[in-house]
Amino acid sequence: MPIHRRLTARNALIALLAWLFIALVLHLKAELWDSSPAAGSADAPAGNDDVLNGEAQHGSSTKKIGVEKGGEKRRTAVVVASQASENATWLDEYFPQWEKNIYRVDNKSAPLTVPKNKGRESMVYLTFIVDNYDNLPDNILFIHPNRYQWVRLRHNDDPDYDGLPMLRHFQIPYLEQEGYVNIRCAWSLGCPSEIKPLEEEGEHRAAIHAGGDYKKAFEILFPGKEVPRYVGVSCCAQFAATKEKIRERKKEEYARYREWLLETDLGDSISGRILEYSWHMIFGKEPVHCPLAEECYCKVFGLCNLECKSKGSCEGRYILPPYSTLPQGWPYIGWHGEDRNRSALED
Ligand SMILES: *[C@@H]1O[C@H](CO)[C@@H](O)[C@H](O)[C@H]1NC(C)=O
Ligand SMILES: *[C@@H]1O[C@H](CO)[C@@H](O)[C@H](O)[C@H]1NC(C)=O
Numbered sequence: 001m002p003i004h005r006r007l008t009a010r011n012a013l014i015a016l017l018a019w020l021f022i023a024l025v026l027h028l029k030a031e032l033w034d035s036s037p038a039a040g041s042a043d044a045p046a047g048n049d050d051v052l053n054g055e056a057q058h059g060s061s062t063k064k065i066g067v068e069k070g071g072e073k074r075r076t077a078v079v080v081a082s083q084a085s086e087n088a089t090w091l092d093e094y095f096p097q098w099e100k101n102i103y104r105v106d107n108k109s110a111p112l113t114v115p116k117n118k119g120r121e122s123m124v125y126l127t128f129i130v131d132n133y134d135n136l137p138d139n140i141l142f143i144h145p146n147r148y149q150w151v152r153l154r155h156n157d158d159p160d161y162d163g164l165p166m167l168r169h170f171q172i173p174y175l176e177q178e179g180y181v182n183i184r185c186a187w188s189l190g191c192p193s194e195i196k197p198l199e200e201e202g203e204h205r206a207a208i209h210a211g212g213d214y215k216k217a218f219e220i221l222f223p224g225k226e227v228p229r230y231v232g233v234s235c236c237a238q239f240a241a242t243k244e245k246i247r248e249r250k251k252e253e254y255a256r257y258r259e260w261l262l263e264t265d266l267g268d269s270i271s272g273r274i275l276e277y278s279w280h281m282i283f284g285k286e287p288v289h290c291p292l293a294e295e296c297y298c299k300v301f302g303l304c305n306l307e308c309k310s311k312g313s314c315e316g317r318y319i320l321p322p323y324s325t326l327p328q329g330w331p332y333i334g335w336h337g338e339d340r341n342r343s344a345l346e347d
């Protein structure tokens with residue numbers, strides 16, 4: 001039976017080839033995929049350009065996204081706007097793998113500083129983008145310096161106002177998918193319509209509002225765009241963007257925003273806030289960018305089992321404190337000098 005024997009030989013060869021192919025696939029998977037440690041958490045800033053091309057967009061598991069393309073790691077950086085009184089050394093301690101760009105707005109001889117201390121953190125963020133436009137890190141987190149950050153309009157989305165768990169949980173793969181992500185989920189302060197440019201035009205109210213000056217500024221910053229009726233994004237000017245998203249606008253545009261900031265007669269709190277409520281639009285989101293808190297905590301921080309009784313808040317996440325500055329010794333000393341335990345874990 002020569003025919004029968006020949007077929008058997010061919011089948012054996014096919015089986016051998018199939019086996020070799022499977023072995024090769026398993027090997028590659030082990031090399032490229034499983035070796036990226038804790039893929040999906042901020043501690044493993046790994047990415048894949050395919051994410052940006054939409055492959056992994058639909059309800060994908062974040063683990064899958066941690067694959068590195070051609071073994072190339074995406075660079076992650078923080079850009080920090082700080083003053084002499086603030087201390088960002090904890091970032092070196094806990095995130096050694098991230099590039100640090102710590103700007104000192106109030107020290108002309110600091111290694112990184114700004115042309116003029118104006119417009120709060122927005123001058124730093126724009127200066128970084130303009131100066132590094134052609135060599136941007138892949139993922140950039142624009143944040144405030146202090147680990148425990150509580151000021152009414154400048155605080156961390158954490159029960160202890162602690163930036164460490166906030167950044168540890170930050171989902172880099174989700175950022176790579178979205179291009180821009182706001183690093184706060186609670187709606188209180190900012191959502192759903194912090195600014196009403198048309199209704200509030202010309203108004204000058206308490207320091208926390210920028211609505212009165214927003215329309216005029218918007219028309220200069222975004223010429224030809226219709227002024228939105230409502231603008232909302234969760235507060236506090238901490239967000240992240242990918243270099244691809246940033247480069248959807250030309251360098252000249254960022255330079256022009258900064259020129260406006262340098263020239264404007266508006267006070268810092270107002271001009272800073274106008275940009276605070278513009279970044280999400282600069283990076284392609286709708287004027288009202290207020291994802292449901294429950295969904296936001298899950299996607300942005302991987303906190304997916306929170307109890308959320310309203311659209312804008314989840315149990316125990318946002319606690320309005322009684323005073324405007326954190327007590328010395330926080331989080332182990334409470335608001336009234338009493339001993340205190342952390343409300344949540346550090347990691
Ligand atoms: C900054 O904070 C670190 C702890 O993260 C501390 O060891 C250091 O002494 C602080 N530096 C200043 C100047 O306060
Ligand atoms: C300003 O920066 C320089 C250079 O890093 C440093 O030597 C100096 O102490 C800083 N001054 C203040 C007031 O922090």
Ligand SMILES: *[C@@H]1O[C@H](CO)[C@@H](O)[C@H](O)[C@H]1NC(C)=O
Nearest residue numbers: 332333334338339340341342
């Ligand atoms: C902090 O936690 C420890 C251990 O659970 C407990 O013994 C202590 O009473 C707590 N302190 C406060 C102030 O709640």
